[in-house]
Amino acid sequence: xxxxxxxxxxxxxxxxxxxxxxxxxxxxxxxxxxxxxxxxxxxxxxxxxxxxxxxxxxxxxxxxxxxxxxxxxxxxxxxxxxxxxxxxxxxxxxxxxxxxxxxxxxxxxxxxxxxxxxxxxxxxxxxxxxxxxxxxxxxxxxxxxxxxxxxxxxxxxxxxxxxxxxxxxxxxxxxxxxxxxxxxxxxxxxxxxxxxxxxxxxxxxxxxxxxxxxxxxxxxxxxxxxxxxxxxxxxxxxxxxxxxxxxxxxxxxxxxxxxxxxxxxxxxxxxxxxxxxxxxxxxxxxxxxxxxxxxxxxxxxxxxxxxxxxxxxxxxxxxxxxxxxxxxxxxxxxxxxxxxxxxxxxxxxxxxxxxxxxxxxxxxxxxxxxxxxxxxxxxxxxxxxxxxxxxxxxxxxxxxxxxxxxxxxxxxxxxxxxxxxxxxxxxxxxxxxxxxxxxxxxxxxxxxxxxxxxxx
Amino acid sequence: xxxxxxxxxxxxxxxxxxxxxxxxxxxxxxxxxxxxxxxxxxxxxxxxxxxxxxxxxxxxxxxxxxxxxxxxxxxxxxxxxxxxxxxxxxxxxxxxxxxxxxxxxxxxxxxxxxxxxxxxxxxxxxxxxxxxxxxxxxxxxxxxxxxxxxxxxxxxxxxxxxxxxxxxxxxxxxxxxxxxxxxxxxxxxxxxxxxxxxxxxxxxxxxxxxxxxxxxxxxxxxxxxxxxxxxxxxxxxxxxxxxxxxxxxx
Ligand SMILES: Cc1cc2nc3c(=O)[nH]c(=O)nc-3n(C[C@H](O)[C@H](O)[C@H](O)COP(=O)(O)OP(=O)(O)OC[C@H]3O[C@@H](n4cnc5c(N)ncnc54)[C@H](O)[C@@H]3O)c2cc1C
Numbered sequence: 001x002x003x004x005x006x007x008x009x010x011x012x013x014x015x016x017x018x019x020x021x022x023x024x025x026x027x028x029x030x031x032x033x034x035x036x037x038x039x040x041x042x043x044x045x046x047x048x049x050x051x052x053x054x055x056x057x058x059x060x061x062x063x064x065x066x067x068x069x070x071x072x073x074x075x076x077x078x079x080x081x082x083x084x085x086x087x088x089x090x091x092x093x094x095x096x097x098x099x100x101x102x103x104x105x106x107x108x109x110x111x112x113x114x115x116x117x118x119x120x121x122x123x124x125x126x127x128x129x130x131x132x133x134x135x136x137x138x139x140x141x142x143x144x145x146x147x148x149x150x151x152x153x154x155x156x157x158x159x160x161x162x163x164x165x166x167x168x169x170x171x172x173x174x175x176x177x178x179x180x181x182x183x184x185x186x187x188x189x190x191x192x193x194x195x196x197x198x199x200x201x202x203x204x205x206x207x208x209x210x211x212x213x214x215x216x217x218x219x220x221x222x223x224x225x226x227x228x229x230x231x232x233x234x235x236x237x238x239x240x241x242x243x244x245x246x247x248x249x250x251x252x253x254x255x256x257x258x259x260x261x262x263x264x265x266x267x268x269x270x271x272x273x274x275x276x277x278x279x280x281x282x283x284x285x286x287x288x289x290x291x292x293x294x295x296x297x298x299x300x301x302x303x304x305x306x307x308x309x310x311x312x313x314x315x316x317x318x319x320x321x322x323x324x325x326x327x328x329x330x331x332x333x334x335x336x337x338x339x340x341x342x343x344x345x346x347x348x349x350x351x352x353x354x355x356x357x358x359x360x361x362x363x364x365x366x367x368x369x370x371x372x373x374x375x376x377x378x379x380x381x382x383x384x385x386x387x388x389x390x391x392x393x394x395x396x397x398x399x400x401x402x403x404x405x406x407x408x409x410x411x412x413x414x415x416x417x418x419x420x421x422x423x424x425x426x427x428x429x430x431x432x433x434x435x436x437x438x439x440x441x442x443x444x445x446x447x448x449x450x451x452x453x454x455x456x
Numbered sequence: 457x458x459x460x461x462x463x464x465x466x467x468x469x470x471x472x473x474x475x476x477x478x479x480x481x482x483x484x485x486x487x488x489x490x491x492x493x494x495x496x497x498x499x500x501x502x503x504x505x506x507x508x509x510x511x512x513x514x515x516x517x518x519x520x521x522x523x524x525x526x527x528x529x530x531x532x533x534x535x536x537x538x539x540x541x542x543x544x545x546x547x548x549x550x551x552x553x554x555x556x557x558x559x560x561x562x563x564x565x566x567x568x569x570x571x572x573x574x575x576x577x578x579x580x581x582x583x584x585x586x587x588x589x590x591x592x593x594x595x596x597x598x599x600x601x602x603x604x605x606x607x608x609x610x611x612x613x614x615x616x617x618x619x620x621x622x623x624x625x626x627x628x629x630x631x632x633x634x635x636x637x638x639x640x641x642x643x644x645x646x647x648x649x650x651x652x653x654x655x656x657x658x659x660x661x662x663x664x665x666x667x668x669x670x671x672x673x674x675x676x677x678x679x680x681x682x683x684x685x686x687x688x689x690x691x692x693x694x695x696x697x698x699x700x701x702x703x704x705x706x
Pocket of ligand 1: 014046047048049050051052053054057058068088089109110111112114115116117118119120122123124125126127128171172173174176177178179311412413447
């Protein structure tokens with residue numbers, strides 16, 4: 001029995017580019033998910049979380065989008081086993097607050113708390129600890145998947161259907177709808193980080209310092225300034241950290257060391273003129289940001305929220321990019337391909353690309369997810385105004401450099417690459433398709449991303 | 457699907473031999489479109505070599521503007537060839553001469569059928585598909601001739617006026633559906649079709665029309681004029697007293 005056809009809703013990713021319309025359904029239980037899958041129309045079904053993927057991963061033009069943010073319920077922490085079982089629609093915001101109160105932290109967090117557990121698994125997200133701990137998929141002990149065949153499957157890394165488990169990590173919602181997951185948790189003594197900060201003066205210095213000292217910290221990340229000219233291009237602010245113990249805190253904070261202050265975010269203005277973020281305004285921001293960072297500081301206690309999710313302090317900051325929206329370009333190149341990394345950074349710098357979020361990180365071992373992004377190497381993420389003239393052409397040139405260097409793009413950030421490029425970057429795609437066809441023989445699951453990149 | 461930098465993958469041209477239409481298609485291919493369907497009566501046996509040279513796969517499709525019963529099938533045929541239609545360019549039409557039309561009322565009605573009613577059935581067939589797929593743009597080639605109809609070409613002009621109004625209404629009906637309509641109002645464009653009429657002020661080349669369309673598709677505009685100056689020019693023309701308007705030659 002088909003439910004009333006509702007008015008379609010226009011959806012975009014976090015970049016606010018390329019809206020497409022879909023019917024939105026809000027399942028509140030696994031049973032309602034199963035029903036929505038069974039009632040799929042000819043244009044298919046897709047799960048969506050909090051829409052924090054940048055491009056078109058969480059849209060399904062003309063189809064049905066399952067907004068999974070109401071797939072919530074109790075969070076069950078099992079301290080003895082060091083794991084937490086959580087419904088897939090729960091946000092990292094809520095999960096982190098729940099865990100910290102009890103002396104635990106998530107094994108991996110992306111740069112925003114505004115993601116759902118399901119969305120994080122579907123993108124196999126990585127955090128600042130990737131070099132030490134790999135991505136979220138490495139910490140998923142089990143997950144429940146509603147498949148279009150009508151089955152509800154419990155998947156584990158080495159259980160009966162380990163292949164489908166792998167295909168789901170980074171599978172961008174195309175293997176089924178995750179309704180619940182059990183994740184390993186990390187015991188912590190405080191809700192603070194012990195942070196070392198260093199300012200570097202050149203790209204070489206940045207790369208060198210990161211290469212030498214990554215192994216000394218659980219978390220590292222470097223913000224780089226691409227708008228600085230000449231030898232200063234690629235100068236950065238490197239932060240490296242570990243979870244703080246009570247003794248790392250100033251006395252005033254020791255009384256309640258697990259107190260978690262997420263703060264209420266400031267709101268960005270709802271509308272910004274096109275071109276607000278240009279190489280002048282962003283260049284000025286970069287100079288101020290860098291100037292405000294200490295040249296060298298050791299052992300500073302920073303609250304978890306400030307260290308991991310600084311952008312969450314401004315709600316709706318993506319709107320600052322104006323009506324054309326923004327594109328994030330994130331790639332990884334293997335260690336040894338530094339010349340490609342440098343060429344792309346120089347290309348961005350020459351184009352005067354006004355990115356005030358340029359983040360460089362070293363990645364460690366992957367999880368084996370067929371379409372999972374992380375692999376050992378350097379990853380750079382750059383935010384660019386989508387209306388930047390010549391942007392498409394420039395990024396296509398970068399894609400070619402990546403292909404030649406055995407690099408790859410991150411699907412959760414992409415909204416513009418072409419199918420051939422992505423197929424070459426993900427050699428496990430044919431194997432993934434085989435697994436997928438088994439759980440979705442009629443091709444019910446689909447997304448704009450999957451159509452654009454001909455993943456299915 | 458339009459991608460995040462505004463590039464589209466598939467284009468259907470209704471009026472597959474239209475010079476302006478082909479210029480728009482070529483422009484979109486230069487910007488990254490990869491699959492093109494040229495739809496015209498008898499198909500398009502020899503598509504411009506430039507399209508394939510730029511890396512596009514070009515398909516040909518039968519399309520008869522005067523056979524409204526076939527228009528839904530034409531759209532379905534295009535979908536069968538390339539999948540979702542990212543941009544549909546509605547560019548078919550005939551110009552003719554006013555004097556001939558006045559001498560042959562039946563010929564005038566046939567021209568009006570191509571220039572107006574053919575677009576009604578084709579436009580609605582395209583819109584139904586775009587609505588169903590939840591995305592896509594229909595580019596409708598209107599004309600300044602329809603903005604205020606003139607004595608010297610009122611058969612053609614009145615059809616364009618009807619088309620322009622139809623396209624605007626269609627745009628409103630698609631609001632919120634993910635699909636959109638871009639109304640293009642070129643002035644005088646020297647092409648094969650217009651070779652027999654005297655040049656008018658503010659001409660635009662097909663490539664300039666194409667550029668305006670590309671910019672309009674990117675910016676989310678609902679209307680573009682080519683050249684742009686025609687917007688204020690025609691705002692003034694609309695106010696011109698009828699006795700003067702009547703006497704305007706071109
Ligand atoms: C400011 C910011 C910082 C970020 N930092 C990082 C970072 O450091 N590292 C990183 O890896 N990523 C990062 N991201 C990207 C983000 O973590 C991923 O895009 C994540 O997938 C978003 O989760 P979501 O719940 O918003 O999912 P959505 O964006 O809504 O969906 C993403 C994908 O998950 C699928 N999906 C959603 N829910 C389910 C479900 N229940 N079952 C199956 N599939 C589902 C969707 O179909 C889609 O393919 C960042 C994004 C932002 C905006």
